[in-house]
Amino acid sequence: MSDVLSPQQQAGTDEEEVYRPPGPRRGSGIVVFILAVIAAVAIPALFFVALEATFEFMESQNLSPILTGFVAILIAVFGVFGVYTAVDLAIRRLPGTLSERVRPYAWAGPAVVILLIYLVYPAVNTIQLSFLDATSTNFVGWANYEYVFTDPAMLRSLRNTLAWIFVVPVSAVAIGLGFAVLADKLRRLESLAKSMIFLPMAISFIGAGIVWRFVYAFRIEGSGEQIGILNAAWTSLGNAPVDWLSINGWNNLLLMVIMVWLQTGFAMVILSSAIKGVPEDMLEAARIDGATEVQVFWRVVVPNIMSSIVVVFTTMVIGVLKVFDIVWVMTGGQDGTEVIAERMIRNMFTFRDFGRGAAIAVFMFIAVIPIMIINIRRFREEESIR
Template sequence: MLNTKDSNSEKIGFLHWFSSTLGQILISLFVPAITFYVLWQGYIFLSKAQASQIVLVTVAIIWGVGGVALLYVVANWLVLKLPKPWSKRLQPFVFVGPAVVIMGWFLAIPVVRSLIASFHNNLGTQWVGLKNYVFAFTDPRMLETFKNNLLWLVFGTGFSVGIGLLVAVLADRSRFEVLYKSIIFTPMAISFVGAGVIWKFVYSYKGTGAGIQEIGLLNAIVIALGGTPHPWLTMAPWNNFFLIVIMVWLQTGYTMVILSSAIKGVPAELLEAARIDGANEIKAFFNITVPYIKGTLITVITTVVIFSLKLFDVVRVMTGGNNGTNVIANEFYLQMFTYNHAGRASAIAIVLLLLVTPVIINNLREFNKERKGF
């Protein structure tokens, strides 16, 4: 009898523990879901509300920031109420989960939708198979965009990283390091559209007829030196290189700062030992410094490569893609919003994603290698 009573007590205890744990787990899942639903309904209400922009923006900021904070607090509190094994398993997802949901909603789902749209016609009403991809790889205008993006990739990345590395090395040995780096880094504070407007004035060409004045800085310098002004932005294919100068101007500060930090991490003992062995500064740089900062150098290069592949702002502001300066991202914009061909635009977007993906994968591999090294 005692054994039967003990057995029944154990079963009752187990059922009580299981129901309690199951209830806590369900609460941990449903309460954050309900909180998220309330936040979403608040967003829909704000989007339809008729009020001044200032009031809507203020309420949206308070609602968004406060709501997200509330979501984290509620979810974390509920997870901590669970048994320790479950709490340890679920707590990381409290912080990672919302980010994964947001990434899936704003990145993964649009990619899938674009992939599906790329196999349809301009209105998305008829299946056309690979027709849009055939256009992407055979149309003369598209082939021009690939050629131009290759120029941006090779020369833009090469000069941005090369000049940034050179400045990082030279400035590191100067007592005016902060001043030099501040001047070179300043363009990073300017938006790409703003940079395009600035350099459009630099390259501006208004002709030399009666009553017409030259306002472009570059042409003004050419005239001052006794030369003839030129329409720099219409001189294909050189106009692509004039645009690439803007990218170099913008990105050199970024590459300089990252590489300078890496160079400062090179042990002075290694460089001193190389000098004692008879290596000059150039040999010490290529045999000691460059191998030591290889991981950072690859990361910087891949970052600039990705930027050069998806570049849009500068070309759109400066030339609109005319005169042989079109790039992939600008052609996507034209197909989508000028020619209203969603199928071709989606195919171009997928092609651009495929071009960028290997670079991203390589970047992640290098990151994992560095992390394992630590």
């Protein structure tokens, strides 16, 4: 990570701190770095200034808000591409190999610069807060981390989150992949069928919460008709109604079902487009060799889309680590359904203990390292094949 920060740091530090890569290009290293930083910063800066100026101009003209919005959209949409193009043109005029060496930073740099502000800065801030007390006034050492690993509710949340990580991504990827493959063979109704799986993604979270409350709703026997479909089905079989979301253990699984319902569409869309990217001739070659469809799937399709599967899986694991709204809305983390992100939000905004909330967030940063290692390995493999 130090490498990433280096453009910013090195540009301003004194000579002796600058790390110089060994090799023939030694002399121009600093020049490249300075130019790289300028390019990386210039793109977001130019874009920002252009937008800000537009807004100010439009406001000073007292135009209708609809027109202002429309023009702003145009500038935002085309301006960002235009700024990249302009900076690229400028870089082309750099002498010799310099332009080729600076250009990558102008392309990748702006993303890094924006992330430095929007995510790295808050992350650093969070790490700092995690060593301070509830109101961020006194240094408390490791006390907040001790809380993360000793508080009974925290321990339950760690256990539950682990279960979520095992259940949700696997189920969503399996269903999403299976459905993408099957729907792919439908042709005529493929688009419609896929839309139905995708549908939950379009439902706002508030909507999803209501939908599932109606699935799991419970009423005491004898106090009126069951309005939850699960209990209606259950009682029609002659059983007593069950408060599904308060049965320890099962309630966690029922919450995971909601996440799978919501997220399978994501897996399906990404994997479906990956499947469609598998070259036709490979599939045909396999079939000509006498492979069954199942064999084609496992030996041709899956290896070909492996990188997409890893990507979807990674995204889901991280999504699950951060999941809190399902739990928040359905059970509020009661009856043993705590998850770590829910604990983080609860500590920060309900208990207003920023130190503990931050410590949980830092734990989340660390928990994702194993999955990042898998990605790094895959990234390296891909590079070496090329």
